[in-house]
Amino acid sequence: MDINKAYKSGKLDLRSRIVLPPMATEKSDEGLVTEDLCDYYKERAENPLIGLIITEHMFISMQGRASRGQLSIASDDVTEGLRRLTDTIHRAGDGIRVFAQINHAGGKADPSLTGAQPVSSSVCDFKYAQSRELSIDEIHSIADTFAEAAFRARKAGYDGVEIHSAHGYLLNQFYSPLVNKRADEYGASCMEDRLRFHKEVIEKVRAAVGEDYPIAVRLGGCDYQQGGSTEADAVEAAKLLIGYGADMIDVSGGMNGYIIAGHDYPGYFKDMSAAIKKAVNVPVITTGGVTKPEEAEELLSEGAADLIGVGRALYKDAGWGC
Numbered sequence: 001m002d003i004n005k006a007y008k009s010g011k012l013d014l015r016s017r018i019v020l021p022p023m024a025t026e027k028s029d030e031g032l033v034t035e036d037l038c039d040y041y042k043e044r045a046e047n048p049l050i051g052l053i054i055t056e057h058m059f060i061s062m063q064g065r066a067s068r069g070q071l072s073i074a075s076d077d078v079t080e081g082l083r084r085l086t087d088t089i090h091r092a093g094d095g096i097r098v099f100a101q102i103n104h105a106g107g108k109a110d111p112s113l114t115g116a117q118p119v120s121s122s123v124c125d126f127k128y129a130q131s132r133e134l135s136i137d138e139i140h141s142i143a144d145t146f147a148e149a150a151f152r153a154r155k156a157g158y159d160g161v162e163i164h165s166a167h168g169y170l171l172n173q174f175y176s177p178l179v180n181k182r183a184d185e186y187g188a189s190c191m192e193d194r195l196r197f198h199k200e201v202i203e204k205v206r207a208a209v210g211e212d213y214p215i216a217v218r219l220g221g222c223d224y225q226q227g228g229s230t231e232a233d234a235v236e237a238a239k240l241l242i243g244y245g246a247d248m249i250d251v252s253g254g255m256n257g258y259i260i261a262g263h264d265y266p267g268y269f270k271d272m273s274a275a276i277k278k279a280v281n282v283p284v285i286t287t288g289g290v291t292k293p294e295e296a297e298e299l300l301s302e303g304a305a306d307l308i309g310v311g312r313a314l315y316k317d318a319g320w321g322c
Contacts, residue, residue, distance in 0.1 A: 002017075003049060003293055003296050003300065003308065004016050004017075004049065005017060006051075007051065007307065009283050010247055011160070011212065011213070011214040011247050012160075012247070014051035014097055015048075015094075015095040015096060016049055016050065016051035017051060017296070017307050017308060018049045018050050018051060018296060018309075018310055019052045019053075019250075019307050019308065019309040019310070020044055020052070020054065020310065021054055021285070021287050021310075021311045022056045022101040022164075022218070023056055023314075023315050024067065024069070025037065026067065026068070027040060027069060028070060031059070031065075031070065031071060031072025031078060032072070033081035033084055033085045037085065038084065038085055038088045040318075041055065041085065041088060041092075041098075043092075043318035043319075045088075045090075045096050046092050046093060047093075047320065047322060048322070049293070049321045049322065050093065050096065051097065051307070052096070052097045052098070053099070054098075054101050054216075055071070055085070055098060055099070055100055055101060055158075056101065057070065057071075057101045057102070057103040057169075058070070058073040058074075058100060058102055058103065058149070059071075059072055060073060060102050060103065060104055060142075060145045060146055060148070061074050062074060062113075062115075063114055063119065064103065064105045064114075064142075064170060065110065065113050065114050066105035066109060066110060066169075067113070073100065073102055073149045073153060073156075074145075076152065078152070079152050079155055082100075085156075086156055086157035087157060097159040098159055099158060099162050099214070100149075100150075100158040100160075100162065101163075101164050101218065102146060102149045102161060102163060102164065103164035103169055103170075104145070104164075104169065105169050105170060106118065106119060106131070106171075107119070107120035107126040107168075108126055108169055108170075109128070110128050111128055111129050117129060117130075117131070118131040119131055119132055119133075119134050119170075120132070120133065120134065120179060121134065121170075121173045121174040121179055121180040121186065122179060122180055124179050133182070136184070139197055142170070142201075143200040143204050144204060146163065146201045146205055147201075147204035147205050148208070150205040150209050150215075151209060153209075154209050160213060160216060161205065161209065161214070161215055162218055162248075162250060163198075163201060163215065163216070163218070165198060165219055165220060166218045166219060166250075166252040166253065166254060166258075167220055167252065167254070167257050167258055168254065168257060171197060174186060174195075174198070175194050175198070175220070175237065175254070176194075176220070176223055177194075178223055179255065191233065191236050191237060191240060198217070199240075202215060202217070202244045202246055203244065203245060214248065215248075216246065216248035216250050216285075217241050217248070217249055217250065219234060219238060219250065219252070219276075220252055220253050221234025221235075221237060221238070221251055222234055222253065222272055224254075224256045224261075225255065225256065228254065231271060231272045231275060234272050234275070234276060238276045238279065239279055239280060242281075242282055246282070247282055249276055249280065250287075250309070251269050251276060251285060251305070258287070258288070260288075263288075264289055265289055266289045266290045266291065266292075266295035266296075266298070267286055267288055267289060267290060267295070267299045267304055267305075267308070269286050269287060270288075270302075270304035270305070272286075273285075273286035274303055274304045274305070277304070277305055277306065283307060284305045284306050285305055285307045285308070285309050286299065286304050286305035287308070287311055288311075290308060290310050291310075292321075293321040296308040
């Protein structure tokens with residue numbers, strides 16, 4: 001299947017089938033958009049093979065900040081800079097679309113930046129520190145913060161928003177039984193409980209951005225570890241997320257991050273994404289290890305996904321495939 005072919009489904013209308021997935025550039029300055037960041041995305045928006053750019057994960061609150069060079073969408077004063085970024089992308093690529101990925105790092109937040117102990121679904125040891133368990137009131141408050149961030153994204157000119165629930169960040173920490181040891185209705189006893197926080201976030205984001213605005217979820221569907229989430233879980237989760245209001249599923253890894261140990265072939269999440277694609281009626285993105293245009297075309301032809309994310313190859317070469 002030709003990666004240059006336009007794609008239209010539901011609220012999504014793209015000029016081609018290639019997606020630039022969120023890749024942390026660390027080019028922000030204290031959360032703000034910089035010229036270097038605009039230049040980076042401008043160069044990639046000029047690549048006609050790219051139909052959708054999903055900008056790197058942005059922290060929705062200081063509590064959820066993951067790194068020093070991470071972009072912010074945590075306050076109204078960043079909106080002007082984000083508007084400059086989306087305008088740059090739209091001007092550089094005729095018909096290109098750009099989504100904002102919004103995120104709370106949870107237990108992976110850096111206390112040296114946040115000034116506080118990391119929070120998570122449960123008490124757990126993370127890279128920087130041990131997390132504390134969120135209260136139910138705090139969960140509701142963070143869902144509100146996601147909605148506020150999504151509203152800013154629309155105001156800043158983004159064409160859609162992606163809620164990050166992959167790579168071991170906060171929402172993924174609720175989904176994964178490796179981390180979620182809660183005994184309440186947000187625990188891991190069933191899929192509905194594992195996704196209860198997601199449901200609140202999606203519903204509040206929808207109320208903030210309106211019915212016409214695309215909402216994607218980056219789903220870390222499988223942990224690829226004993227006792228973690230499975231590919232079967234990912235299919236069940238995707239169906240529920242769509243029922244809650246998601247318009248697209250962007251498939252990636254869970255607590256294992258964006259790679260699978262020992263797997264480096266093109267589309268190494270394709271078994272999971274193909275199973276999800278068969279079970280849902282919304283666009284599905286898969287990523288992982290794609291380095292050549294013909295590899296992306298093969299993944300499309302075999303039904304692995306509707307859209308193909310090309311991350312590290314485009315990070316290294318803005319003119320990939322041209």
